[in-house]
Amino acid sequence: MGGIADYSGATVLEATIGDLAVVAVQRRADGQLRVRTTGQQVERLVMPEVAITLADFYHGASLKSYENVQSLFRSERRWAAYLLGAFFVLLAEGEMKCFPTGADVLLRSTVPLGAGVASSAAIEVAAMRAIVDAYGAPVSGMRLASLCQIVENRVAGAPCGIMDQVTCTLGKQGALLELRCQPHDVLGWHAPPPGYTFIGLDSGVKHAVGGVRYPRVRCAAFMGKRIIQETLRLQGGDPDRARYLANLSPIELSAELGQLLPLRLKGSTFLDRWGNTDDPATTVSPDEMYPVRGATEHPIQENARVNQFGQLLGRAAAHDAGSAARAMRAAGRLMYGSHRSYTRKCGLGSTETDLLVSLVRSAGPEQGFFGAKITGGGSGGTVAVLIQIDADGVPTERTQTALDCVSKHFAAAVGRPPRIISGSLPGAAELAPLTVAW
DSSP states (O other): OOGGGGGGTOEEEEOOOSOOEEEEEEEOSSSEEEEEEOSTTGGGOSOSEEEEEGGGGEETTEEOOHHHHHGGGOGGGGGGHHHHHHHHHHHHTTSOSOOSSOEEEEEEEOSOTTSSSOHHHHHHHHHHHHHHHHHTOOOOHHHHHHHHHHIIIIISOOOOOSHHHHHHHHOOTTOEEEEETTTTEEEEEEOOOTTEEEEEEEOSOOOOTTSSHHHHHHHHHHHHHHHHHHHHHHTTOOGGGGSSGGGSOHHHIIIIIGGGSOSSEEHHHHHHHHOOOSOSSOOOOTTOEEOHHHHHHHHHHHHHHHHHHHHHHHHHHTSOHHHHHHHHHHHHHHHHHHHHIIIIITOOOOHHHHHHHHHHHHHOGGGTEEEEEEOTTOSSSEEEEEEEBOTTSSBOHHHHHHHHHHHHHHHHHHSSOOEEEOOOOOOGGGSOOOOOOO
16 A cells, blocks of 8 residues: 555555565676576566676766766666666765676566566665675665665666665565655554455556656656645745645645646646756656646545555454454455556556456455555556455465456456465565675
């Protein structure tokens, strides 16, 4: 829960999955940086091996800008930015004065690609963790996650929030990490109550934060924030109330601020009247039409849903089975509300993910399905589903029957069954690095 509201300061609830990315780093005697992948990525890549040098990060004795370094990873080399970009970020952010040698970097990941389950964040965190251990950089925990977000935003050029990197770093097995993204305050972890868990149903539709729709929605949210702040300033109010959109309440939005927001707004009109936004990851395009109202309303309302969801998890864990079931039904309704907002307010749904949510909702709690919503940046990818499980941690008989039925109907409609994503592993902070002496 939370998803794209992270860049607006919302609280999010996110869990690790049962797949992982592994990165090995071996220091070289020269200044070459060479990365290779041997996992599922190979068949999709024109260049499964990319090589640059440490000298490519410099103009003479000075570090290049982030914009210039992005050019090292264009086109078929872009995937390497998520790994080799960590070297540059460590230099640019002052964590390393220099790298005495280059390195060979090897990636193997089982995290589904393009499925909206943080495959890029998993790779970034694994690479950053391996590099800092190999070179002795004093980076860990939240700082490591923050640096990984910089890799994605400023080297790979994808305008993501920070929740995926934090979860891949600090996540705990079998629990939802509660993170308030202002900018990144860990509030705790929530385990689902006994008898319940989350699985993912991968629609097979490739999701990409670096595509067109996600950056447009993010930019629209920051446009809405700017409009609200400027209005508050002109009215003699405190613009800092909207420093993070999520700090505004749904009541404030409907009673005071919602009427300020145009349904859609052309970039040139916004720039002429309000100037640019303060978002470091997106830029307003004059010719683009932006869904300002929906993109601004979503994080405010989603933050309220997330807070209610966390309260319901706690209530379910503290009460009897009947009370827990009622709480999980309410939590499921919040998931459906979140999905509806992604789709209708932000335009980040897809035919396939909408179908999965509809099939799950039709089965309902009577068949062990309590809620479903699209994950991550939307526009395809994976649907998270709240299901009932037995004492052994596997779906109950009725849940498994319903799951088989959902898969069958989905396959009949789109030509393939959804991939089921299940399980949970600890984040990188709880996994000790393995060092092998040669």
